[in-house]
Amino acid sequence: MSAGLAMTAARRSRVRLVIVTMLFIATTINYADRATLSIAGPSLAKDLGLDAVAMGYVFSAFAWSYVLAQLPGGWLLDRFGAKWVYAGAILLWSTFTLLQGMVGFFAGFTAVVVLFALRLLVGLSEAPVFPANARITAAWFPTSERGTASAFFNSSQYFATVLFTPLMGWVVHHFGWHHVFTLMGALGIAFALLWTQVVHGPKEHPGINQAERDYIEAGGALLDMDGQGAKPQSQAGRTILQLLSNRMLLGIYIGQYCITTLTYFFLTWFPVYLVKERGLSILQAGFAAVLPALCGFIGGILGGYLSDLLLKRGYSLTAARKIPIVGGMLLSMSIIGCNYVQADALVVGLMALAFFGKGIGALGWAVVSDTSPRETGGLSGGLFNTFGNTAGITTPIVIGYIVQQTGSFNGALVFVGLNALVAVLCYLVIVGEIRRVELR
Numbered sequence: 195m196s197a198g199l200a201m202t203a204a205r206r207s208r209v210r211l212v213i214v215t216m217l218f219i220a221t222t223i224n225y226a227d228r229a230t231l232s233i234a235g236p237s238l239a240k241d242l243g244l245d246a247v248a249m250g251y252v253f254s255a256f257a258w259s260y261v262l263a264q265l266p267g268g269w270l271l272d273r274f275g276a277k278w279v280y281a282g283a284i285l286l287w288s289t290f291t292l293l294q295g296m297v298g299f300f301a302g303f304t305a306v307v308v309l310f311a312l313r314l315l316v317g318l319s320e321a322p323v324f325p326a327n328a329r330i331t332a333a334w335f336p337t338s339e340r341g342t343a344s345a346f347f348n349s350s351q352y353f354a355t356v357l358f359t360p361l362m363g364w365v366v367h368h369f370g371w372h373h374v375f376t377l378m379g380a381l382g383i384a385f386a387l388l389w390t391q392v393v394h395g396p397k398e399h400p401g402i403n404q405a406e407r408d409y410i411e412a413g414g415a416l417l418d419m420d421g422q423g424a425k426p427q428s429q430a431g432r433t434i435l436q437l438l439s440n441r442m443l444l445g446i447y448i449g450q451y452c453i454t455t456l457t458y459f460f461l462t463w464f465p466v467y468l469v470k471e472r473g474l475s476i477l478q479a480g481f482a483a484v485l486p487a488l489c490g491f492i493g494g495i496l497g498g499y500l501s502d503l504l505l506k507r508g509y510s511l512t513a514a515r516k517i518p519i520v521g522g523m524l525l526s527m528s529i530i531g532c533n534y535v536q537a538d539a540l541v542v543g544l545m546a547l548a549f550f551g552k553g554i555g556a557l558g559w560a561v562v563s564d565t566s567p568r569e570t571g572g573l574s575g576g577l578f579n580t581f582g583n584t585a586g587i588t589t590p591i592v593i594g595y596i597v598q599q600t601g602s603f604n605g606a607l608v609f610v611g612l613n614a615l616v617a618v619l620c621y622l623v624i625v626g627e628i629r630r631v632e633l634r
Contacts (some may be wrong), residue, residue, distance in 0.1 A: 206405040214335070231256075264577065266580075359484060447577065449617045463482060472541060482538070511629070519557050589610075
């Protein structure tokens, strides 16, 4: 490198690191709010008299509206930009989370209906988040850094468990399940205000210098995250049809559904599994969940780093993304081994191995940033997340019925492991070459 180029590189600002940190924090709060019900679940179910099937439906409430709002949320991002749509989303979902703490003022069926409705509203409000994450990452990061950046914010789902599950378990144990919702709701509202002050697009951020802007643009960053390039609303239906008719994208979408099945097992039934199947207290379950979550977090960071490293060493984009995804999903099938061990330490160890693998393979949002059409990043991300989070509807309900009918979680763990295998087949057989889609 010449002296001039070295000086230019040294002068580059690093605002994109602040941006991805904000995405990480926002997504951590996002996932912690999704998990509040799983931590409060055993005590809440006892107070409200809910059986396993009823809990399965309550767990799934979030995902019904979350899935249905993905495409409208993606269109909002393309139309109005990521910053303010995201800020509004944080404020709304945090308010609805806080209100769940008041469900205790109702009784019986009314309490269940109010809780279900509030979970629907949380799902509705959170819908734009991951498409916005993908859009902001595509705007702020060159292709060679996008895998690491995407893996970093996506790994926050595990960090949320590491940080908040013990805290929420402690709150439930000492103060009651109602206060979990109050705590998390207030935290999110405060963060929404911080978001509006820190996050801007790369074209207008006051902290970015020209050297960093030139660097990310030369590396493939799509600098517009504010929606000016969006297709008119009248063309949204035609765009969706084009995306669904693309074999590569369809394989990615189905694979994401299977990968997200593992996520929703962890977010909904895992603490209940530890309490009901393994006999732990809710406080013990909160701490037992930390190791698998920490391993998932480490795996998530490692998967993104490995993918970008392969890319820098000359591997194709296809190989650099597929190798961690396929390897990670195969490793995550170790969750089935929990059916064949008795010691709680071995169960937690196998879960940790499974979620380490799941973390390595969770590169879907990097693939979305790599493949989405330039004009409709929000809509493409919304469609991807629609498929993925349909698992949030099916997984809690299917597991609820399996547990109700069999009296154990053995079949549920097999169900989760087989979804990981199907994800592997999607990427090996259906996806083919990973490349950016051009709309016709």
